[in-house]
Amino acid sequence: MTLVAKASAKTWVLVAAILGSAMTFIDGSAVNVALPVIQRELGADAAQMQWVVEGYSLFLSALILLGGSLGDLYGRKRLFVIGIAVFALASLGCAVAPTISVLNVARCIQGIGAACAMPESLALISATFTGDERGRAIGTWSGFASITGAAGPVIGGWLAQHASWRWVFLINIPIAIGVIAISNRYPESRDEEMPPRLDVPGAALATLGLGAFTYGLIRAQGGRPGIEGIGAIVLGVVLLLAFVVVERRSTAPMMPLDLFRSRTFAAANLYTLFLYAALGGSLYFLPYLLVDVQGYTPTASGASLLPFVLTMFFASRWSGGLTHRIGARIPLVAGALLAALGFLAFALPGVGGSYWTTYFPAAMLLGIGGALFVAPLTTTVFDAVPNEKSGVASGVNNAVARTAGLLAVAALGIVLAGVFDTGFDRRIARQHLSPETARIAHQDRSRLYAGTVPADVPQRDRAQVDVAVREGYLAGFRAVMVVSAGVCVLAALIALVAIPGQARRTLRRS
16 A cells, blocks of 8 residues: 555544544434434423433443444444444434334434444554654544533524424435445455454343343432332342443453542542532533523534533643643642532522523532543543553543443432422422312322422413422432532542552553
8 A cells, every 4th residue: 555545544533533533422422412402392300311321321331332342353444334324213213213212222222332333443543643643633533522421402502493303413414424434445444363262142232231231210309219129139139239340251342340449440430430420410401491490592502511621631731741740630639629619600590590600610610620630530541451451541531430320320310300309299288280280289299309390280270280390300409419519529639549649550460
């Protein structure tokens, strides 16, 4: 292959990786903004709406490590193309879904596609570029990832408001066609020395265990999990313990437990678990608050977190340099504490008020905190393991972050539902409601947890129920933010106690 042909192939690899990642990044952030619109149109309850996010996150977090191994063994381009194709077909299923159940099944399949495609985007870049060229390519990929991450909520909100929430999924189709066409322009790559062993039992146990545990937590919202919910939680714990046993004994584990012998690596992942639980869990509820309680348009709701994303984007390079000078501990502690202040600021506003004096300061605090902890956390994970383990260490940390968000959405939903119930019962008791409305208010409570009044509430009662629902959701949201702030403080304590003050590159070999 000539130098010109090699340069051309490298360019196409980078373009395909950027576009493929953009699909998943835009979809992941844009869908959240459209959730209130989807909920109203499909008449779903709070639990069903949580599975729109949880189904996708479940399969992505449980299978992303297996997806990386499949690419190394059978070909990174092949798995990347397969993942993009599955993601696109599932996106079409989401776009035409007539019911919330069909949408959730399609979202689960989307998660499987993303688990194949996402790890391969960076793996293709790493296998194609070397030296300084690799650093520039990853930097370019990272820059576009930040841009698409920022644009996703605005795009999703605009489409949901001016076209249809279904277009949030349909925009994936032309991008996928372009990625697959581009992928034909560069060669295949794989790890020729990798033994043909895959941790299928580990992947199955992780998926089933996380799925059962999450299902049990969602069933527990409202304080009445029943035998089914309790049984699911117990089954989930048993399956996850079995996952640990299988990983310990496996000759090719997808999550090598020996990495956690490093105190710093274990602490960094515990920090990740707490911090990303607060971020991924609490911010799920924000679009409902802004659209259903505060009356924002979906577009404005999507733009509300732009200060958070843009501050992280522009300040992260400075934060990386700061880590090099003073070590990771101080930025990690300060970042988590600032994030805690950001969540407390989200809990302060009542109903109404200007965005600039209510949620803008909170988004800025969260963004400054994020800028302080993202780069130092990545550096700490890499510094805690030998060079040859950096790839798998990064994959494990990524999986931990996604699992944290998966579990936190369900767990914080219990907090919101409990606070909602307490205030709602008191507020609704003062109203003279029709028997039909009283039945909905007391027996179909799960439909109210999403922050909107069901369509079958009689017109004469809608105003009273709407006020009670909005006030109840606001109270629940405030509780979620306070809990999230507390979790961030725990993360700060972990960094203070267990993360080294100065960066130390582990040179041992295993």
